[in-house]
Amino acid sequence: MEDLNKTLTIDDIARELGISKTTVSRSISGKGRIGAETRKRVLDYIDAIGFKPNPQARGLAQSRSYNIGWIIPGDSELSSLSFFQRCMQGVIDVAAKKDSDVLIGAVNGNNISGLKRIVENQKVDGVILGQSLRKDPAIAYLKEKKLPFVVVGSTEVKGVVQVDNDHLAACSELSSIIRMKNVRFVSLIGGDRSKVVNETRRKGFEAGIGSVKHNEYVNCSNVADIERAVEAALSDGVDCIICEDDYICFYVMSKLRRDGVDIPGRIKVASFYNSRMLEGIQPAVTSLQYDPMELGEKACSILLDMIEGNEVPERTLLGYEVILKASTQ
Amino acid sequence: MEDLNKTLTIDDIARELGISKTTVSRSISGKGRIGAETRKRVLDYIDAIGFKPNPQARGLAQSRSYNIGWIIPGDSELSSLSFFQRCMQGVIDVAAKKDSDVLIGAVNGNNISGLKRIVENQKVDGVILGQSLRKDPAIAYLKEKKLPFVVVGSTEVKGVVQVDNDHLAACSELSSIIRMKNVRFVSLIGGDRSKVVNETRRKGFEAGIGSVKHNEYVNCSNVADIERAVEAALSDGVDCIICEDDYICFYVMSKLRRDGVDIPGRIKVASFYNSRMLEGIQPAVTSLQYDPMELGEKACSILLDMIEGNEVPERTLLGYEVILKASTQ
């Protein structure tokens, strides 16, 4: 009679099947030469009894943790949360498929102790940065540590593996579509300049809007800033407002509606980013649409490739969709 | 000359210091008898060279992972995200303090494969459920697995360790404060009944509102539902609306404002939950305020206690604040 409380090991499996534990190990990992028949026998048995190899032991032997770190700002705004949530889901899904799990680390501005912790304690084989700042201490730290990592979003730092949507092309395309609509004067209302993506969007705007008269209200970091920008734009006499993201657009729309401004009659509105935050808003807003989950999946699969020692592209750009709605009709 | 690329081990430390690795191990863990002086010497040295013990090796020897699982719904609504975010921050902070890290698992309704993965692969020593449903398969699963776990929120299942705010007392208190304001007819607008907390809030409402005429519009799951409920309440002739959460309140407020309903003149409004979603809304909304981060901290510290084998209280209730603002003046 076996002790049923004892956790099983590959030794037990080996004994039970009358083979060596190496063979069991090889059957599970699929590495090394092994007879197809033997392997099937082992796998079937393992499956039947629900055996799962101990990850600590495997990790110790291979010096790998089979964990990756997912690093996000602990103080991120409401508006970024659903992006991170979807993106993380993509990361988790791909990681699981490749037998890894996701350890979470929170950074707060320049305080990257949450990242350092999991890296220095050797809890992860690599790291995904959910966000990148203009001068990102996390990137500097990871480069120095020589740990595999990929950043979601773009960075100006050379030699950093990154996955992003093609914001420049997207914003430029949307802006030029707006331009075609015979607008006279356009305001861009934008957020925090320390985020790389915001600058990219601004550049896309400039590229796409071309010779049309325009101005920019950036660095809006709260509702009051946004509403002030809207008022300024109104008194400038613009006939179109383009918002750098969904959060801004949300407040621009409610401000305009509250002031009884006709959209799109008096003012057209478009957003460089779309999320569930904008759903249900009337009139529906023209916007750029991305797939954050795909971003997470791609980032994770690239990271796992790096961990395996494979070559990966330094920059991967994913697509976008332009969604034309009533707000720019 | 040492090989500088080699990762250090306690053996190296021991050799360097002319002691045994057992002593080094004991110095680090603080377990077992050890001379204070020796210990200080070891600790100082370790600190100086920045040595961190290998967690896999320690885990293997102790059969612990020093990871805990943080489980959240992958499909959670926008409105819950900031709660989870803050709560998770509390979990991470406390875990780090006790030398553990946080592995993330996503569940989707009844699909708890994300939870099963990390549990069955022995990647965590315990689990925190960020949310509990009325009939929660995650709870059933964890009970059966006999893994330590705590749920944030309340559950009717017996013998489950839980940490929650005292919603019943809070909602009852706020409702009775409203009652004192001589309202004639109050509507409760509520959300998903499958969430335990919503039912608790409703009960608190009933307890506090007492003999004042009232009715309830529950199960609102989107903006349209909420707006319909507001219209119904208006045509019922209520002079007060109490919202079950911030998300609902947000849309109630915008609907009322859009319809030109005077708040609090014609209708008073209060919310059973407050978050950054409500900030900036005019007039400011009377609400209940909780501290999600404290919830996470408490949940984590209780879980770690359980993992250590200590006794813990089955139910822990944390406080709340009633914030009176202009919307009920």
Place this chain on the structure above:
DNA sequence: TTGAAAGCGCTAACAA
């Protein structure tokens, strides 16, 4: 108070 030695459960040369 300290040390020697035997694991923890797996992987990976190297042999067979």
Place this chain on the structure above:
DNA sequence: TTGTTAGCGCTTTCAA
């Protein structure tokens, strides 16, 4: 194709 054996880096009896 399979098995033997020596680790991976730490903890924990047991002895000194």
